[in-house]
Amino acid sequence: MQATITAVRPRQVLASLDPLRQDAYLAAGLAALASVIAVTVGSGRHPDVLGWALLLGLHVPLAWRRRAPLAVLAIAIPLIAFYHQQDYNHSAPTAASMVVLYTVAVGSGPVRTAVIGCAVIGLMLVLKIGHGTAGLAVSFQITGWIVSMLVLGGYIRVHRENAAAALERAERAERTREEEARRRVAEERLRIARDLHDLLAHSITLIGVQTSVAAHVLSADPGRLDRAAVAGALEDIAETCRSARGELRTTLEVLRDAGGPDARGPLPGLHGLADLARTVAGADVRLTVTADGVPPAVGAAAYRIVQEALTNAVRHGGRDDLTVHVRVHEDDGTLRVHVADDGAGTGAGAPGFGLVGMRERARSVGGTVDAGPRTDGNGFEVTALLPLGGTR
Numbered sequence: 001m002q003a004t005i006t007a008v009r010p011r012q013v014l015a016s017l018d019p020l021r022q023d024a025y026l027a028a029g030l031a032a033l034a035s036v037i038a039v040t041v042g043s044g045r046h047p048d049v050l051g052w053a054l055l056l057g058l059h060v061p062l063a064w065r066r067r068a069p070l071a072v073l074a075i076a077i078p079l080i081a082f083y084h085q086q087d088y089n090h091s092a093p094t095a096a097s098m099v100v101l102y103t104v105a106v107g108s109g110p111v112r113t114a115v116i117g118c119a120v121i122g123l124m125l126v127l128k129i130g131h132g133t134a135g136l137a138v139s140f141q142i143t144g145w146i147v148s149m150l151v152l153g154g155y156i157r158v159h160r161e162n163a164a165a166a167l168e169r170a171e172r173a174e175r176t177r178e179e180e181a182r183r184r185v186a187e188e189r190l191r192i193a194r195d196l197h198d199l200l201a202h203s204i205t206l207i208g209v210q211t212s213v214a215a216h217v218l219s220a221d222p223g224r225l226d227r228a229a230v231a232g233a234l235e236d237i238a239e240t241c242r243s244a245r246g247e248l249r250t251t252l253e254v255l256r257d258a259g260g261p262d263a264r265g266p267l268p269g270l271h272g273l274a275d276l277a278r279t280v281a282g283a284d285v286r287l288t289v290t291a292d293g294v295p296p297a298v299g300a301a302a303y304r305i306v307q308e309a310l311t312n313a314v315r316h317g318g319r320d321d322l323t324v325h326v327r328v329h330e331d332d333g334t335l336r337v338h339v340a341d342d343g344a345g346t347g348a349g350a351p352g353f354g355l356v357g358m359r360e361r362a363r364s365v366g367g368t369v370d371a372g373p374r375t376d377g378n379g380f381e382v383t384a385l386l387p388l389g390g391t392r
Contacts, residue, residue, distance in 0.1 A: 023063045034059065196248075282317075288325075290328070301361040333388050334367075
């Protein structure tokens, strides 16, 4: 059996401990260091029982330095001052004093830090005022250490605040990217759903009309079967199926290659309206297009609106000699699409997604769609206004 030995770094060990335990270990280490200094180096007399009690006691609050830094400062400073007043080894509590001041500076604002620093320096000067010139020199040294610890703590505090702000900005940006990605996915799914609805509704409607024509020819006079008419209707059905299959294949290719350079695939446009009008069975479509240089998105929206309007006209027209007038023209920076039929449909049938899809198509390019019975009560009309400004 082979044993695996994992090297654990001291920083990893400390990170796995809770803050209270970390600070307790730090306090114990500083107490040990202070004890060594108290009996080896530095000025002042060696501690006696009272001195050891003060020296070790002032390290105890350090275990809670991060939880209550001001309380630790309020406890430690009197003990340190009394320790120095008894002329015990003056270097021994220095490390603990600096840690307390650093902790207070890290957890306090600049104003509070400055006030605490001035108070500590003032107390130190009071303790050293009776030592003459030597005390003044020591006071300058101690003041330098105090200011250095406060500045270091303030710098760390600002650095942590900046790091936290940067992390928050990064998290907010990540959330924004995720929301944007979800929004784009939802928009793409809605676009594909609209494309499939327009394609299938139009193709199925045409196939239904063409099948009805073939059935009518077969049943009208079985003795004198018009084979040419039946063949023409069946050929129309086959052509509609081929066209629908091609568009459906294009849509599915977009789904399979969503990350390609042209994931949206080729957009239909005004150039396809003539072919669209020719494929409509059961209606006489009269098309007029007087627009040029239309942006692709606007052209695609106009094409889909006309396609859906023709599908609805054939489906709800209720006449064998239905006539549909389609006019697409540009007027004062707006592409106007008008589809009107002379059928019996009034739009009062079962609600579907056709009109909703047309309005969504128009809104995608900043336009509007109005649909309803014609003013003379003879047929149904659809009017779309698609702005061209800002989309070219």
